[in-house]
Amino acid sequence: MRTRTKAGIVILAAVLSLLAGAGIGSVFVSPADICRVLANRLFGSPLPENFSSVTPGLVLNIRLPRVTLSFAAGAAAAMGGVVMQSVLKNPLASPYGLGVSSGAGLGAALVIVSGLGAGALGTLALPAVSLAFGLATVGAAIFLSSRLDRSLSNNTIILTGMVLSLFTNALMSTVSAANPEYSQRILLWQLGSFSGRGWEASAMVAAVAAVCLVGFLRLSPELDAMTFGEEQARALGVELRRVKWVLIVLVAALTGTSVAFAGVIGFVDLIAPHVVRRFIGARHRLVLPMAALLGGAFMTVCDLAARTLASPSEIPVGSITALIGAPFFLYVYFSHRRR
Amino acid sequence: MLHVEHLTCGYGPKPLQNPVVKDVSFSVSPGERLCILGPNGCGKTTLLRAVCGLLPFEGKAEACGLDVRTAKRRELAQKMALMSQSGQVYFSYTVYETVLMGRYAHSRRAVFAQDDARGAAVAEECLRRTGLWEARDRPITELSGGQLQRVFLARTFAQEPQIILLDEPTNHLDLKYQLALADDLRAWAADGSRCVVGVLHDVNLALDFADTLLLMKEGRVVSRCLADGFSTRMLDEIYDVDVAAYMRRVLARWQG
Numbered sequence: 001m002r003t004r005t006k007a008g009i010v011i012l013a014a015v016l017s018l019l020a021g022a023g024i025g026s027v028f029v030s031p032a033d034i035c036r037v038l039a040n041r042l043f044g045s046p047l048p049e050n051f052s053s054v055t056p057g058l059v060l061n062i063r064l065p066r067v068t069l070s071f072a073a074g075a076a077a078a079m080g081g082v083v084m085q086s087v088l089k090n091p092l093a094s095p096y097g098l099g100v101s102s103g104a105g106l107g108a109a110l111v112i113v114s115g116l117g118a119g120a121l122g123t124l125a126l127p128a129v130s131l132a133f134g135l136a137t138v139g140a141a142i143f144l145s146s147r148l149d150r151s152l153s154n155n156t157i158i159l160t161g162m163v164l165s166l167f168t169n170a171l172m173s174t175v176s177a178a179n180p181e182y183s184q185r186i187l188l189w190q191l192g193s194f195s196g197r198g199w200e201a202s203a204m205v206a207a208v209a210a211v212c213l214v215g216f217l218r219l220s221p222e223l224d225a226m227t228f229g230e231e232q233a234r235a236l237g238v239e240l241r242r243v244k245w246v247l248i249v250l251v252a253a254l255t256g257t258s259v260a261f262a263g264v265i266g267f268v269d270l271i272a273p274h275v276v277r278r279f280i281g282a283r284h285r286l287v288l289p290m291a292a293l294l295g296g297a298f299m300t301v302c303d304l305a306a307r308t309l310a311s312p313s314e315i316p317v318g319s320i321t322a323l324i325g326a327p328f329f330l331y332v333y334f335s336h337r338r339r
Numbered sequence: 340m341l342h343v344e345h346l347t348c349g350y351g352p353k354p355l356q357n358p359v360v361k362d363v364s365f366s367v368s369p370g371e372r373l374c375i376l377g378p379n380g381c382g383k384t385t386l387l388r389a390v391c392g393l394l395p396f397e398g399k400a401e402a403c404g405l406d407v408r409t410a411k412r413r414e415l416a417q418k419m420a421l422m423s424q425s426g427q428v429y430f431s432y433t434v435y436e437t438v439l440m441g442r443y444a445h446s447r448r449a450v451f452a453q454d455d456a457r458g459a460a461v462a463e464e465c466l467r468r469t470g471l472w473e474a475r476d477r478p479i480t481e482l483s484g485g486q487l488q489r490v491f492l493a494r495t496f497a498q499e500p501q502i503i504l505l506d507e508p509t510n511h512l513d514l515k516y517q518l519a520l521a522d523d524l525r526a527w528a529a530d531g532s533r534c535v536v537g538v539l540h541d542v543n544l545a546l547d548f549a550d551t552l553l554l555m556k557e558g559r560v561v562s563r564c565l566a567d568g569f570s571t572r573m574l575d576e577i578y579d580v581d582v583a584a585y586m587r588r589v590l591a592r593w594q595g
Contacts, residue, residue, distance in 0.1 A: 091429060221443055227430050228440075231393050232423065236498070237416030237444030282430035282478075 006280050010293050014071075017297035021067035021304050022059060026311065029059055061198075068202035069261065070194045070303040070317070071296035074268050076209045076258040078295025080251045081269030082276075082287055083216055086223045087247050088154045089230075094269045095255040098161045098248070101264040102168040103137025104130035104256060108263075109172045109186045113179045126189075127201070127260035134256035137168055142248060152241060154230075157248075191316030192263030194303050201261040212254040213292060219243060220284035227282070265318045267325030268295045274332055340534055341367040341390070341402050341419075341502055348389045348396035355397060359385045361558040362398070367502075367551075370531040372524070374545040374566075375538050377555035378578050383538045384506055386555070390536070391421050391504050403501050416444035420500035422508045425487045431478035434471055434490050438462045441497030465496040469523065485516035492523060503527070505537030509544060517541065521548040542574070 019031045029037075037059045039045045047056070080095030087093075096102075107130035116125045141161045142152075149156040176183045216223070222243045225233040234240050272295035276287050299317075302324065306317040343365050349358040360382040367373050375383040389396040392407045392415055400407040403418040420441075432440075442458040466472045469489050474482075479490055488508060495503055503524065509517040521544060528535050539545040545552070546566055554561045556577045564573070574582040 086430075089429060221440075221446065224432070224436075225440055225443055227432075228428065229426065231388075232421070234393055234412055235391060235416065235421035236440060237413040239412050277430055281436075282432040283436055 003280060003286070007286070007290060010276075010280075010290050010297075014293040014297045017300040017304075018067055018071060021070065021300045022063045024304060024308060025063065027054070027058060029055055029063070034059055065197065065199045065202040066194050066303070067300055068199075068206055069197050070300045072202065072206040072209045073194070073258045073262040073265065074272075074299025075292035075296040076205060076212070076254050077265065077269040077299070078272035078276075078291040079209070079213060079216060079288060080255045081295075082273040082284070082291045083223065083247055083251050084269075085273055086227050086284065087244060088158060089227060090154070090158065091274070092270070093158070094266075095251050096264065096266070096269065097158065097165065098252060098255075099137040099141045099164040099168060100134040100252055100255040101259050102165040102172065104134035104259040105190055105264060106137075106168045106172045106175070107131075107133025108189050109175045109182075112185050112189065113175055113182050131256045131260035133168075134259055135252055137164055138248070138252040138256070140164060152244060188316065189263050191318040192265035193306075193314070193317060194262055195307070195314060197261060205258050205261050208254055208257045209292070212250050213288065215246070215250050216288050217285065219247060220288060223247075223284040224282075263318070265299070265321055267321045267329070268299055271295075271325050271329050271332070272298060274329070278332060340369050341536060342400070343390060344399040346386070346389060346396050346398035346400060348385065348394055348398075350385075350394075354395070359558055360389065360396075363555075363558075363560050365553055365560060365563060367534045367536055369501075369534055370528060371551055372528055372535045372549050373537070373551045373553055374549035375536070375553045375555060376542060376545055376574075376577065377561075381555045381577075382558040383555050387421075387504055387506050387536070387538050391419065393421075413444045416498060416500075418500055419502040419504065420495045420498040421504045421506060422491055422495045423506040424508060424510045425484055425491055428479050428487065431480045433476050433478055434482075434493075435462065435466065435475040437479050437490050438466055438471075438475075438493045438497050441465070441494035444498065461499065462493075462497050465493040468496065469493040485512050488512060488516060488520065492520060496527065501533050503533070503535045503537075505535065505539065507538055507540050510540055517544055524548070 019034065022034050023029045023031060033051075033055060036045075036047055036051070037056045040047050040056065041060060077095070081093075084093040084095050084097065085091055108126055110133075111126050111129045116129075141157070141164045144164070145156045145160045146152050148160070172186070176186045222233070222238050225236045225238050226240070226243070230240055272291045273287070276291045276294055280286060280290050299321070302320040303317045306315045306320045309315060343363060346360060346363045347358045348354055348360050351357070363386055365373075375386065377383050385394065388394045390400050390402075390407065392400075392410070392412070396408070402415065405415055405418060407415065439458060439462045442461065446455060446458060463472070466475055469492055471489060471493055474486070479487060482490065491508075505524070509520060512520070524535050525548065527533065537545075537548070539548065546569065549566045551563065552566055552569060553563050554573055554577050561577055562573060571582040571586070574580075
């Protein structure tokens with residue numbers, strides 16, 4: 001199959017997942033009706049006479065922001081995975097390995113426990129504080145790494161990130177255990193959710209993801225060279241330290257934003273890069289946008305499952321990605337190795 | 340075209356207190372093929388990495404008029420390429436894509452730019468020269484060690500350097516690939532304007548390939564001599580073995 005065909009399939013899957021996510025739910029909205037609502041909102045074209053009066057509000061204020069957020073969060077996780085795997089030259093590396101997620105988790109737990117999380121202030125305080133904590137943790141990891149090892153080698157980054165992750169995780173568990181009345185909320189936050197987030201959150205995550213995609217694409221030749229090892233990349237002409245810094249800062253901002261608004265949702269960052277590299281190739285110029293689309297589509301479908309399978313209650317979307325993701329990943333990884 | 344003066348370097352937080360390479364000076368002229376010989380741990384690979392600018396060092400190193408210490412990596416890579424052991428490859432780039440990466444230092448930067456025509460032409464020429472054109476669409480993860488090393492050779496050529504540094508590129512290669520690699524590099528340097536500086540683990544291959552030898556022991560240069568006027572006594576000295584006796588034994592078996 002040619003690369004163009006494969007790319008076409010991924011794009012089609014992404015569009016279908018968006019339509020399904022926006023259409024399926026307690027009330028079914030057909031793709032045509034979604035387009036009508038969008039055309040009405042964007043270009044002012046009139047809706048048909050017998051059009052349900054609930055549909056525009058449902059589509060514009062509930063379904064579309066949620067679908068946008070899940071898609072953007074999936075794309076963010078997938079891109080972060082691609083970049084971290086290439087930067088650290090480790091197929092199991094993940095953006096969460098830098099400590100972003102556990103740092104953000106600690107921040108969120110503190111906000112929830114302190115009671116700031118309730119009310120109108122909470123919708124703003126929770127993401128803001130968790131983003132700040134997430135970035136602070138990455139900052140601490142990188143600062144420590146560069147103090148311990150001036151060349152900022154991969155193993156130092158992986159180890160420091162891991163140690164800091166475990167440390168902040170332990171702090172969060174302590175906070176949670178000391179406040180049992182909030183531990184349920186903290187647990188739910190950790191599992192991640194896209195429900196009731198609104199356009200502000202969606203737009204924020206989508207915008208950061210778009211900016212990061214452009215930044216990553218601009219650095220895609222460097223990423224290609226870095227997969228062959230740091231010395232080879234430098235010998236090919238890459239200013240390695242600078243590029244590595246920029247990439248890590250972008251990944252931290254991307255993951256931090258996504259985690260702050262949607263929580264920690266694992267597996268997408270691991271699966272999407274592997275699937276894309278396996279079926280489409282290795283060049284980052286193609287891998288990055290394809291992984292973003294595939295990660296977004298996968299996350300959107302998982303969120304659809306999360307809110308419809310046990311309706312009216314919701315399954316945490318992180319459980320769905322792990323339930324589908326774990327066996328799928330094993331399949332992809334081991335069928336790859338057998339080859 | 341490559342000048343090294345009083346180069347001292349080492350590893351760790353205080354590399355100058357216990358240097359691996361001590362006050363080494365040498366220069367290489369166009370058309371020359373220089374091999375660095377010495378026992379394990381004598382600092383030959385460290386010296387090569389410093390010359391390539393991959394390790395901080397004291398002293399001076401100049402490649403094609405560029406100060407290795409202060410030049411931008413991109414400028415340096417246009418003049419000087421490094422070929423090392425192939426190692427492990429993690430992602431399935433095709434042979435063609437891998438060779439095209441050699442063009443990095445020459446390429447213009449643009450997010451959605453197509454590969455430039457000159458880059459593609461150079462990559463094709465390098466693939467044909469190394470006999471890889473037919474295999475250009477194969478993923479490198481499926482290649483044998485010898486084939487992979489040929490891909491890296493093509494990538495090194497695609498970089499269009501004036502100087503090629505070799506860091507034990509023939510390790511783990513069959514004799515056939517070792518000789519082919521040496522032949523290709525010899526042909527590449529034959530036009531008289533380019534040079535090769537290498538660390539080859541195999542002494543026989545080094546003696547066959549090089550026209551100049553730089554003998555090192557314990558971080559210092561013991562001697563610099565022409566490969567033609569070379570005596571085994573020098574090898575005895577740096578490797579601490581009786582090379583002549585060894586050669587006699589091998590030859591006796593071979594003829595008998």
